[in-house]
Amino acid sequence: MQEDQIRAAMLRKSRAAKIEQRGRAISFACIALIVLVVIAIFYFVASKGLATFYHNGVNVWEFLSKKSWSPSTIGPHGKPEVGALPMIVGSFSVTFLAAVVATPFAIGAALFMTEIASNWGAKILQPVIDLLVGIPSVVYGFIGLSVVVPAIRNVFGGTGFGILAGTFVLFVMILPTVTSMTVDAIHAVPSYYRSASAALGATRWQTTSRVVLRAAVPGILTGIVFGMARAFGEALAVQMVIGNAAMLPKNLISPASTLTSVLTSGIGNTVMGSLENNALWSLALVLLLMSLVFNLVIRWIGGRGALK
């Protein structure tokens, strides 16, 4: 009888083990919730976005390549025209231009902060960059609207709204992000690379440009793609300066539109379940897939960098 009691006491779970189990369950539930949210986002946006193709019978290829976007009216073929090419072109061009303009500045600033004036450069510039990352995008949009657009209007003529203004705003927006990731990448280059290069008789600039930058390339590329992902998904700042005309942009200062700008201005004015609405959801799906692609590119670059 007594042995049974001892046996039972030994086999019973201790209080600590119970707490442990409960804690594990709680934290697992949290992580499961996050994964569930991601799956739900994909499911909902995909089911809405694909309705254009299944339900309204729009050809996927035509959707991606046609140039005229007027989903609310019947086009010459007896069907509403939903060609998303202008928006896709707009999105990609502002994104790439902003990245192209921002990269040299980011690398220069990062080199200054790490290699040239690493003491006071880092002490002053780091908080500034942290702050710039935190500034809300509408504020950038407002500054673009009240400073950049009039400036472009004065210099180039036209309305001032357009891809150029969008590029400027996005450039300022992604610059701090790209810079701080470049700084991290340069910091991650081991210091014996620099010592070895200096021991070979290289000057500091030769070391910086041929050894440090070369070794930091995967990290810098990750930063650039990260900035592009941010620029691609940015909605309000771009929407405020790009002019919102759903047509293929002829040049850099004619009004254009991006995927996000059409979404923010359009989805409130359309009826749920109608073709216009479904077409907008398809744009959201394109946006979602593109951010997925950016993610994959970042992982791919990271994986290649890790091999070395």
Add this chain to the structure above:
Amino acid sequence: MQLFNSFYLLLLAMLISLPISLGAGIFLSEYAGKGWLVDVVRTAIEILSSLPSVVVGLFGFLLFVIQFKFGFSIISGALALTMFNLPLLTRSIEDSLEQVPFSQREAGLSLGISRWETVIHVVIPEALPGIISGVILGAGRVFGEAAALIYTAGQSAPALNFGDWNPFDIQSPLSPLRPAETLAVHIWKINAEGIQPDATAVSAGASAVLIIVVLLFNLLARRIGNFVYRKMTAA
């Protein structure tokens, strides 16, 4: 009023997202080993953090506003902000938990307490400064977020009765079911519509407020982090 809405939304979003991301961060740093499942989870969090905020907002619009019939309301906005906030917070919490040296955990385990208790009583206080600064920086991001809110919290600010603190009354500032326009959304709206004659002045002022608040958040993140660290640990 827009300022109050901003803060109230921020508070609600933080209340919802902090426990969830704390749990998720603990799981990732303490319990998750290496394996394809954990890899998938990490990828999912990364994807969530890089999603365009418009898409998150539209998802919130579809799920909360229409499916759950919350309408354009503070609660929809707060839930959308939560989606936006979760991956950022989880990442920063996981990072600060991983910075805690392993000897601290071994010390806890050698006292015979469970792993969970070690995490709660030993590791989290040690990681608290990092967690708090992560939370405050996340708050800064959320505070200026507008795209996710346009179609969830709405673009109108109905008259509020600040003497009425009953959260179930539609006129009360605390009611989670009323539509609420935040500062950032307000800036966007008056510039996009352009019907208000003093739009530039209003949005310049509102932008200034936003930037100052973000600046304060940044400074606070540093100060409070150091302060709490000195309070909570023997250092």
